[in-house]
Amino acid sequence: MKFDFSPLPTITSKKVFAPIVPITFRTKNHEFSTFALVGSGTSGALISTIIAEALGIEWDNIPTEVGFTPSGTFRFHKTKNIEADIDGNVFPLSISIAEGISPYQCILGQNDLFQKAKIIFESYKKQFEIIFREFN
Amino acid sequence: MKPTKIDFAKLLKNYKSGWVGISSDFKSVISSGKTLKEVQEKTKETKEKIYFFPADQTYNDFIG
Numbered sequence: 001m002k003f004d005f006s007p008l009p010t011i012t013s014k015k016v017f018a019p020i021v022p023i024t025f026r027t028k029n030h031e032f033s034t035f036a037l038v039g040s041g042t043s044g045a046l047i048s049t050i051i052a053e054a055l056g057i058e059w060d061n062i063p064t065e066v067g068f069t070p071s072g073t074f075r076f077h078k079t080k081n082i083e084a085d086i087d088g089n090v091f092p093l094s095i096s097i098a099e100g101i102s103p104y105q106c107i108l109g110q111n112d113l114f115q116k117a118k119i120i121f122e123s124y125k126k127q128f129e130i131i132f133r134e135f136n
Numbered sequence: 137m138k139p140t141k142i143d144f145a146k147l148l149k150n151y152k153s154g155w156v157g158i159s160s161d162f163k164s165v166i167s168s169g170k171t172l173k174e175v176q177e178k179t180k181e182t183k184e185k186i187y188f189f190p191a192d193q194t195y196n197d198f199i200g
Contacts, residue, residue, distance in 0.1 A: 024185070
């Protein structure tokens with residue numbers, strides 16, 4: 001699967017491009033489709049509390065942990081009972097539900113998507129490719 | 137094979153708040169609303185897969 005980097009709205013006329021993929025999350029009784037940033041520098045998958053609620057997850061009943069970013073800390077709640085589907089490639093996710101994250105509501109990282117697929121970034125062409133590994 | 141392009145700058149041009157529901161070919165906004173729940177409710181009967189995305193964000197350089 002090849003994607004162009006997605007142009008995103010900014011507050012100025014400057015264009016911002018980001019590697020973004022369409023994704024569907026599933027829990028036992030809910031399904032939610034959205035778009036995720038493919039974060040090569042992100043350790044593990046993150047979703048916002050809004051997406052967690054759309055998936056029927058009672059995130060505020062899950063113990064709080066603290067994560068780190070270059071600009072400080074954030075609070076998150078870890079859950080395992082989520083399945084991700086990217087263009088028919090389905091895999092289980094251990095995901096952090098982060099409080100107060102923006103602008104991206106969903107980010108995939110090294111511990112999840114990057115374990116399941118070879119990802120080639122060609123930023124000079126504003127393109128990236130995801131090649132899912134074949135598991136027997 | 138031509139790469140898939142999802143042009144959020146174009147899709148969200150007329151939406152500055154709330155959430156939108158984007159078509160499965162990523163070419164148009166099917167529904168919008170003040171909250172995610174409102175957009176989900178409006179698209180409940182739609183058979184096509186809808187991708188939900190916030191319309192109230194601005195994206196500048198991101199480090200992560």
